[in-house]
Structures are given as C-alpha cells and as structure tokens.
Amino acid sequence: MAYAEGRIFNDADSHIMETRDWLIAHADPDIRPKLHPLAIGSGGRMVEKAIAHADQRHRDPAAVADAEKNLMLRKGWEALGAFDPDERRRALDLLGFSSQLVFTTFAITHFWGEFDQVRATPEVLYGGTRAHNRAIADFCRGDKRLLGVGFVPLDIPELAEKEIDEAIKLGCAAIHIPSLPPAKKSPSHPDFNGVWARLQDADVPFMLHIGGGGRAIPRAFHNNDRPVTDFLGGGENIRSKDFMTIHVMPEIFLSTMVLDGIFEQFPRLRGGCIEQGAMW
Template identity: 30%
Template sequence: MIVDVHAHLLLPGVEELVAGQPGHDAHRALDARRNGAESLRVSGRMVAERLGRLTDVGARLADMDRAGVDVQLVSPSPSHYHYWAAPALAERAHRLANEGVAEHCSRAPGRLLGLGLVPLQHPELAVGLLDHALSLGLRGVEVSSHAPGRELSDPAYEPLWERAAAAGAVLFVHPFGCTLDARLDRWYLSNIVGQPAENAVALSHLVFSGVLDRHPGLRVLAAHGGGYLPTHIGRADHGWRVRPEARGCADPPSSYLRRMWFDSLVHDPAVLRHLVEAVGADRVLLGSDHPFDMGTETPVAALRAAGLDTASLARIGGGNAAELLGLTTDPSTEEAP
C-alpha cells in the first residue's frame, strides 16, 4: 500500500465565507507584498488550471492511480488558514473547512483520509476545533509555522498540544507565507526559500522550547522534509552545547528529529538520503504536495531515485504512514514501491 501524506483540497465555500470581511483586504495586501505581483499572477493561472484536481474526487482518484498511490491524506490548501479572522468568523470558517474535508473524503472511503484546521490566532478555540475535526473522522489538523504574534512555542498552545497528544491526532506543520516579506517578493523566493525557512523556524520552536519534552506523544508531521532543519541540525546541536540560553530542551536538538515525522518532498535524491540518515527511515513518509506545481507528479519515482534499501522504501512508501495514521495494513508485510 502506497500512502501520500501531503495532498491538498481547495474549499471554495471557505473563501466565499471570508470574502469582504474586516481584515480580509489587509490579508490580501500582505500576501501580495510577500509574493510579488508576478508570482501572484502565475499562481492564479496555475490554480485555475488545476481547479478540478483540487476539488473533484474523481479527478483526484485518477491522479492517484496514475501516480501509483493507494491512499491520500488530504489537507486543506494552506490559503484557508485565515489567521487574520476574528473569533466568530474564524470558528465558522474552520468548522466549514473541517466539514468540507470530511465530506470530500467520504466520497472515496478507504482511499482518502483527511486533516482539518484550527485557528492558531485564537488558542482558546483550538482545542474545540481539534475535537470537531476528530469527531468528523479526520486524523488531525494542519497548522502553519506561526500565527500573527505567536510562535508554536507560545505557552497558550499547551492545551492544544496536550489534547492532540492524548487523542493521537496528527499535527501537520505546513507553512503559508514567510515573515521575510518583501525580501522574497521576486523569483518565487517566497515559496522556494520561504517555505523551508519557515519549516525550520517552526520546528525549532517546538524543539528548543521543550514542547516535545512536555508532550512526548505529540505526533508532529513536517511538510517539505522539515525544511532546512534536518540538513543543518549540527549547528543546532552545537548551539545547544555551548549556549546556556539554548538549553530550553532536555536533550540535543538532533534527538528530537527522531520524535517527529517528515514528508519526502525535498526534490533531490541526495537531500532525501540525508533526511533519512538524519531522522531515520521510520520517520519519513511519502509526500507529493498534490496537485500544486511545487509538488511532484511522480512521488513514488522520486522516492525510488534516492537509492534506498528495500526495507526503507517499504516503510517510507506506506508502512510508516500506516502506523502513524492507524491503518490496518501490517507494515512488515508491505512490498517496496
């Protein structure tokens, strides 16, 4: 069984709900400043061309069949976070997103699993909306790398981490937007550089703040191979050893890489091999970013290109996801992709 844990769904109803609401125009202006006009135009055309693949279950299943994927873990497009929204609107939008993902996945039981959303800008609402997502049969929630004025190390999120760990919910960390803002507003650096930078910052906050010490059962799944963190973890370990203020976590930062999970979407066989070496073959899961252009149409082929051993291929291709998501397949009986 081949499982893709990084695939997205567009939910037009969420965008209809937030359009014209106070704060929406400022959010759009920030998005424009961070990405630049040219990238916004290219992204707009790309999404329009792939709209069916982002919304239609039949098109999704056809894509999965072509890619050799048996099961997809579907998460909302990160454009639906809307962390600018006031509490009442945020709750409505995130409930609508959770229900939209659940309805989409219900059309292909056995092949589609889902993740919901929680409003990180309102920590007091997050536990309730996590429970809402889980009550719909979703496997967890997707969150960005930060919310305005809050990092993932913020103590206000402790109830969310506690509840997620107790429920066995997956926390899929997928950045949207980079706080380097206009420095990355050309050549699509907002995504090319910004996403892996945000991944590294977010995961570092979880590690160095001791979140993973306090909540060892937290199931963190990082998009984009964890960004720059796994490939530069030696610097983190060195800082932890020599700087007393960096000792917010009990153990060297590299040890926490083996307490999280990472998707395989790194776009380079050598980087994928390094990721596996840094975190372990039992901590990497197949990811495609379907169907966006910064993903891959051939995730299984990309995995094979890394030249890993048969056991590692089997685990990354589906065995690890089966364990993380509670699927019924026995990973030890799976064949390599």
C-alpha cells in the same frame, strides 16, 4: 497497470484546488458574508477556464479518457480530481497509492493570513476554520485512502481546542497548525497545553505546511521589473526566492517545541513538516 506498484506508497502532500465557493458552501450562514474572497494568486481568468474544462469533462467520456491518460501531466485545476472527490478516487486507483494526505491550497485565504490589512476577528477566524474542516472532511468522506488535513490557528487557545475536537469528530486525520506564532505567545506556552494534549490523546498529528509561516520574504524582493511566469500564466504564489527562506519559520517552531520540552511533556505527540524545503 497503476503508476506505482510493488510496494506501499503513501502520498504525504496532495492538494485540493478549490473553486471560489468551495469553502463558503460549508460555512455557517452568518459567517459566509464575512469571509474574504478566495485569493488564487494571479491565475485569474485562466483558473476559471481550467475549472470550466474540468466541469465539462463529466459530460464527455472522451475527455475523461484523455484526462486519465495524461494523469501525470495535467496540473492545477485541470488535474484529474483537482476538486471533484469522485475524480480523486479514480485518480488514486490509477496512481496506486495506499493513502494520501489531502491539504487545501488557497482556502485559508478566506479567513487567515497576511492577505488582509486587518487581522480577522475571532468570529471570522474560527468560523472560517470550522468551514474549512467541514469542507475537507466532506471531500475525503467515503474513501479511507483520503486523509483530510484540517486547519486550526492557535490565536485563541480555548477556541483552538474546540475546533481541534470538532475536526477530529469530523474525521480529519491530521491538523495543519500555522508555524507563524500565534499573537504574542510561543507555541510552547502553557496556554497551549490543551492543544497538544488533545492531539496526543487522539493520536492525531499536527502538520506544518508551506503557507502557514506567513510571507517568506518582503514583497519588495519580488519587485525587480522582470517577467515571472508559471503554468497558470502569472507569478507563482511561492516563487524561487521564497524557497530560500521557507524552512526558517517551521525550523524555529519545531526547535522551540523541542527546546521548551513539549515533546517530553507530551511524549506521544506526533507532527509532520511538509513542503518546507530541505535546507535544515
């Protein structure tokens, strides 16, 4: 008996818990040494231990049975199908879901975000983008239930258009676009008309997702000299205080798109806002 029965269930927010070389293996050879190390928060050795346990169960039928029995309890890298596509298909069988949007969790930290003092060069930014979309498409290939979500930053419109085209060819079912505005332009700027036109014409929705809006609040608010723990043994990458503000950037992004007439200009353009809080 599946976990979910009696109707159609579509999972709007599943994730891959990446290993350190998950994205790098899909990057062009000249880009690999330029990508930043995977930023996996404060999990540290506990992450490596969880990955090792998940790898070991392939050789232990009893461990597989235990993972399936505890499907709803095992989280993070210990979860069934956390980073193994064959396990993910089995997890979907057990869950009974008809489809599942699949996002990455930490992969974009290799090349995008406030994780670096210096903004990534166009070569690294879009080389990493290409590697990300290859990796997510490869993970989801072979099962129509797995709907891979690509990632494309808008910093350089012509390169963004190129990578959207490539992501769609790879089979990405949606494109995660940062809600943090690119450089000094609004997402409603005419320079991005080619982005919205491509997504509209391909009937591929854009997605806004937690992590794409930059740092929710200044780091200082977390510096309170009090312990913060989670199931990985360290501080959450998104903590309770962040949840008070994560709705702000996607709200501004979507309001800008509405007020500046983008959905009138591109009436078949679709989008989703995932895991961003319900304050608004």
